[in-house]
Amino acid sequence: MVYGALDGVITTMAVVAGVSGAQLGGRVALILGLANLVGDGISMGASNYLGLKSELEQAGGDVRSEAPWRHGLATIAAFVLAGSVPLLAYALPRPGALSVLVLAAALSLMVLALTGAARAPFVGRSPWASAAEMVTVGVIAGLAAYAVGHAGARLIAG
Numbered sequence: 001m002v003y004g005a006l007d008g009v010i011t012t013m014a015v016v017a018g019v020s021g022a023q024l025g026g027r028v029a030l031i032l033g034l035a036n037l038v039g040d041g042i043s044m045g046a047s048n049y050l051g052l053k054s055e056l057e058q059a060g061g062d063v064r065s066e067a068p069w070r071h072g073l074a075t076i077a078a079f080v081l082a083g084s085v086p087l088l089a090y091a092l093p094r095p096g097a098l099s100v101l102v103l104a105a106a107l108s109l110m111v112l113a114l115t116g117a118a119r120a121p122f123v124g125r126s127p128w129a130s131a132a133e134m135v136t137v138g139v140i141a142g143l144a145a146y147a148v149g150h151a152g153a154r155l156i157a158g
Contacts, residue, residue, distance in 0.1 A: 004044055004075035005115045008083030010138050011040055013108040014145035016086045020101040021149030026090050029100075033087045037080050045076035085111045105142060112138045 012033050019029040049072030056063050089104035116131035123130065 001074050001078040002115060002119045003048065004041075004078030005082035006112070006134060006137070007044055008037070008041065008079035008081070009085055009108050009111045009115075010141045012036055012083040013086040013104060013138065013142050016089070016101065016104045017142045017146040018149035018152075020099075021146035021151075022153035024149075024153075026100060030087060030090055033083075037083050037087075041076045041079040041083065044079050045072040048072045048075040082111050082115065101146075108138060108142070109135055 015032045015036050016029050019025070019032060049068050052066070052068035052071050053063055055061075056066050056068065086104040086108045088107055089100045092103065094100065094103055112134040113131040116134035117127035119134075120127040120130035
């Protein structure tokens with residue numbers, strides 16, 4: 001579930017950041033964000049399912065008793081749930097001059113921090129360290145997506 005949540009929020013936030021960097025507008029971000037939730041969510045779930053199934057088959061385990069499909073469905077659910085959060089910035093009221101990008105980033109960082117903290121007991125780390133690790137990955141991905149969107153828009157514009 002951590003895998004799905006992390007990828008869901010980061011890839012959807014990357015869509016919002018890339019669209020914002022390219023100044024393409026909210027409609028484009030929502031369409032691409034929803035397409036990302038469906039397409040990448042299914043891809044993540046299928047990858048988790050097939051990866052676990054392959055691992056079990058290679059080790060001679062019983063695929064039916066391990067139910068890898070449950071892992072795949074959990075990945076899809078976590079991906080869609082966490083990945084929807086950056087898109088909420090288009091539906092929520094924004095006080096003052098707060099941009100959609102800033103609100104989406106704040107919501108995304110909150111989800112990343114909470115997911116990281118929830119992951120901590122399972123990996124034997126402090127909640128703060130685990131949250132910081134996930135937030136760092138999210139910030140790097142968001143900044144990169146914004147930069148690529150901004151540069152891409154300039155290149156294409158001539």
